[in-house]
Amino acid sequence: xxxGARILIESLQREGVNTIFGYPGGSVLxxxxxxxxxxxxxxxxxxxxAAVHAAxxxxxxxxxxxxxxxxxxxxxxxxxxxLATAYMDSIPVVAITGQVPTSMLGNDAFQESDITxxxxxxxxxxxxVKDASDISRVVxxxxxxxGTGRKGPVLIDLPKDVNTSQLSVxxxxxxxxxxxxxxxTYRGHARQIEKAIGLLRKADRPVIxxxxxxxxxxxxxxxxxxxxxxxxxxxxxxxxxxxxPCDHTLNxxxxxxxxxxxxxxxxxxxxxxxxxxxxxxxxxxxxxETFAPHAKIIHIDIDPAEIGKNKPVMIPIVGDAKAVxxxxxxxxxxxxxxxxxxxxxxxxxxxxxLKYRDDGLLHPQYIIxxxxxxxxxxxxIVSEVGQNQMWTAQYYCFKEPRTWLTSGxxxxxxxxxxxxxxxQVACPEKxxxxxxxxxxxxxxxxxxxxxxxxxxxxxxxxxxxxxxxxVRQWQELFYDRRYSSTELPSIEFVKIxxxxxxxxxxxxxxxxxxxxxxxxxxxxGPYVLDFRIEREENVFPMVPAGAAIxxxxxxxxx
Amino acid sequence: MKEHTLSxxxxxxxxxxxxxxxxxSRRGFNIxxxxxxxxxxxxxxxxxxxxxxxxxHLEQVKKQLNKLIDIIKVSDITYHDHVGRELALIxxxxxxxxxxxxxxxxxxxxxxKIIDVxxxxxxxxxxxNPDKIDALEKLLRQYGIKELVRTGRVAILRGAKTVASEK
Numbered sequence: 001x002x003x004g005a006r007i008l009i010e011s012l013q014r015e016g017v018n019t020i021f022g023y024p025g026g027s028v029l030x031x032x033x034x035x036x037x038x039x040x041x042x043x044x045x046x047x048x049x050a051a052v053h054a055a056x057x058x059x060x061x062x063x064x065x066x067x068x069x070x071x072x073x074x075x076x077x078x079x080x081x082x083l084a085t086a087y088m089d090s091i092p093v094v095a096i097t098g099q100v101p102t103s104m105l106g107n108d109a110f111q112e113s114d115i116t117x118x119x120x121x122x123x124x125x126x127x128x129v130k131d132a133s134d135i136s137r138v139v140x141x142x143x144x145x146x147g148t149g150r151k152g153p154v155l156i157d158l159p160k161d162v163n164t165s166q167l168s169v170x171x172x173x174x175x176x177x178x179x180x181x182x183x184x185t186y187r188g189h190a191r192q193i194e195k196a197i198g199l200l201r202k203a204d205r206p207v208i209x210x211x212x213x214x215x216x217x218x219x220x221x222x223x224x225x226x227x228x229x230x231x232x233x234x235x236x237x238x239x240x241x242x243x244x245p246c247d248h249t250l251n252x253x254x255x256x257x258x259x260x261x262x263x264x265x266x267x268x269x270x271x272x273x274x275x276x277x278x279x280x281x282x283x284x285x286x287x288x289e290t291f292a293p294h295a296k297i298i299h300i301d302i303d304p305a306e307i308g309k310n311k312p313v314m315i316p317i318v319g320d321a322k323a324v325x326x327x328x329x330x331x332x333x334x335x336x337x338x339x340x341x342x343x344x345x346x347x348x349x350x351x352x353x354l355k356y357r358d359d360g361l362l363h364p365q366y367i368i369x370x371x372x373x374x375x376x377x378x379x380x381i382v383s384e385v386g387q388n389q390m391w392t393a394q395y396y397c398f399k400e401p402r403t404w405l406t407s408g409x410x411x412x413x414x415x416x417x418x419x420x421x422x423x424q425v426a427c428p429e430k431x432x433x434x435x436x437x438x439x440x441x442x443x444x445x446x447x448x449x450x451x452x453x454x455x456x457x458x459x460x461x462x463x464x465x466x467x468x469x470x471v472r473q474w475q476e477l478f479y480d481r482r483y484s485s486t487e488l489p490s491i492e493f494v495k496i497x498x499x500x501x502x503x504x505x506x507x508x509x510x511x512x513x514x515x516x517x518x519x520x521x522x523x524x525g526p527y528v529l530d531f532r533i534e535r536e537e538n539v540f541p542m543v544p545a546g547a548a549i550x551x552x553x554x555x556x557x558x
Numbered sequence: 559m560k561e562h563t564l565s566x567x568x569x570x571x572x573x574x575x576x577x578x579x580x581x582x583s584r585r586g587f588n589i590x591x592x593x594x595x596x597x598x599x600x601x602x603x604x605x606x607x608x609x610x611x612x613x614x615h616l617e618q619v620k621k622q623l624n625k626l627i628d629i630i631k632v633s634d635i636t637y638h639d640h641v642g643r644e645l646a647l648i649x650x651x652x653x654x655x656x657x658x659x660x661x662x663x664x665x666x667x668x669x670x671k672i673i674d675v676x677x678x679x680x681x682x683x684x685x686x687n688p689d690k691i692d693a694l695e696k697l698l699r700q701y702g703i704k705e706l707v708r709t710g711r712v713a714i715l716r717g718a719k720t721v722a723s724e725k
Contacts, residue, residue, distance in 0.1 A: 116573065117576070120576070120577060120580050121580060121584050124627075125627040128572075128573075145627060179627060180569075180630050181568075181569060181626070181627055181628055181629050181630040181631075182627045303625070304621050304624070305618065305621035305622050305624075305625055308614070308617065309618060
């Protein structure tokens with residue numbers, strides 16, 4: 001005889017789960033009782049939102065599926081933002097929630113919420129399990145769905161009586177997953193690939209536009225090989241940073257709203273755009289009609305619904321980036337690099353580098369550059385959302401995939417600290433930094449408690465400008481400097497950290513940046529740095545909403 | 559903008575209809591009509607959805623529907639030779655005498671069945687394409703329609719082809 005909860009734990013172990021981020025409560029008591037002497041490590045967070053972000057960070061850093069656990073009602077509802085975050089960025093997460101007993105479902109029972117209904121639009125799929133004999137199959141399916149095709153979060157809702165019910169049947173390993181409505185396409189269509197190669201051969205001004213899909217399909221090697229063999233410059237989305245080393249000659253950095261000028265110029269001038277694992281998001285394209293106006297577009301994506309969604313495409317290729325690029329490489333010989341085009345790009349890069357004022361004051365960009373040079377690609381960088389995120393994306397030199405974790409699609413403030421926690425648990429040997437703003441960090445600052453309790457050595461660098469900086473920037477530029485509800489009082493974050501038993505340091509001048517970062521890196525345990533940066537520093541260049549991406553403000557043409 | 563008829567084969571599981579309906583509302587697709595019922599396969603259901611939009615819009619509707627795990631197959635049968643039918647039950651005022659005779663005459667022209675007769679009302683059952691039902695409704699309005707109930711459209715391919723066998 002086994003309980004449903006026992007079967008759940010065994011099913012999770014069968015999927016290779018060794019860590020769960022969660023928060024207990026009434027309806028999940030049977031599961032927590034099983035966890036008590038299980039080999040699975042449970043990390044007790046301070047808020048369920050942090051559990052799902054941590055599972056997400058764990059997944060992004062490791063490439064495995066992250067797992068979180070919450071009780072019914074409020075616990076389950078607190079997962080929603082994190083599920084939406086993972087859904088928008090296609091991150092494999094399995095969320096397990098408790099539910100009121102099946103006999104009480106729909107009765108507005110204590111701590112009941114219709115979590116499968118609530119999470120319908122923010123999960124790839126979800127399950128309400130009403131019979132314990134379904135648990136092992138459902139868990140297997142959930143991990144399969146979360147981690148294949150276009151990845152994403154899957155939620156399993158388990159009523160309390162399902163967890164406690166005793167099953168007499170011998171629980172065997174469930175059979176292979178059979179989902180007749182779910183058969184993702186991995187191999188690209190051969191004729192489409194041939195056509196794409198034909199276009200690549202003829203193009204004079206080709207550009208690769210690569211995104212999170214390249215990271216999730218582990219296609220960075222193939223991408224680099226293709227770029228080098230064919231002399232193709234590569235620009236990446238926010239989600240794609242790290243899929244080509246930042247210091248590679250073919251790398252153009254990030255494109256879009258806060259992209260580099262040369263990336264945006266290259267897109268605007270190119271005659272062939274090879275889009276891989278991207279979705280032509282509005283923050284990337286600016287005014288969609290003027291995005292890559294001269295280009296024939298080839299779009300490789302595992303999700304057919306992304307192809308042609310925002311922009312008509314000449315050659316759609318549905319498939320996994322790694323498989324499709326692999327097939328392309330089989331057919332592509334090394335070719336003469338397009339000298340004039342690459343020369344033009346080199347000139348743009350020389351004339352329009354990213355820059356900020358060099359006046360000895362404490363600029364956030366300098367902090368990011370110093371951290372980048374200290375870690376030299378050997379760390380994992382997590383960001384919150386806003387200016388801190390954009391400065392990191394612009395000035396940190398990412399060299400490998402899965403070293404940059406950020407909430408791209410949903411733009412979730414409060415993501416950073418818990419995600420960094422998850423990444424650190426997944427990669428204990430790496431230095432993990434959360435680059436935060438003073439606004440964002442306060443959205444999940446309670447997780448200082450978790451990193452202190454488990455001695456998870458995450459380093460937190462707060463770029464403190466006593467503003468909600470990105471919103472303030474928009475108010476400065478587009479609302480006549482009317483700073484409506486964006487000013488924050490000064491907070492002594494080091495004292496907050498100390499109250500949790502975490503060490504920290506306040507940094508007020510540029511000359512102290514490097515020693516402070518070195519101290520944080522050297523410290524054995526979590527560490528908090530409170531950088532008092534220039535208060536009204538802006539993120540530039542910037543494409544105003546609704547403008548074409550070559551119409552940047554704060555760039556060099558002004 | 560064109561009316562499209564989608565024949566959607568789904569798993570016969572709890573919550574499938576809300577997944578489909580939710581998808582339409584959150585992506586801003588308008589459902590003109592929807593009919594759902596069991597089909598020839600024991601553990602599948604078929605949903606027939608009529609939706610209005612241009613081709614690009616429809617492409618997105620179909621692709622998003624296909625992404626739902628419980629959806630097995632989405633077929634746009636608009637451009638295939640097919641027949642579509644709706645059913646309506648119409649309760650119309652019909653005092654005994656000449657009115658009642660007139661209504662019965664109209665019913666027979668439209669091949670509508672009289673399925674209930676009361677002292678002051680008649681209930682007609684009519685099936686057909688939407689235009690036919692609209693026309694009958696228009697004619698009956700002069701007598702006073704007390705209640706009208708219409709189903710969504712169901713549709714099937716002509717000839718030996720089936721939606722399941724179509725590529």
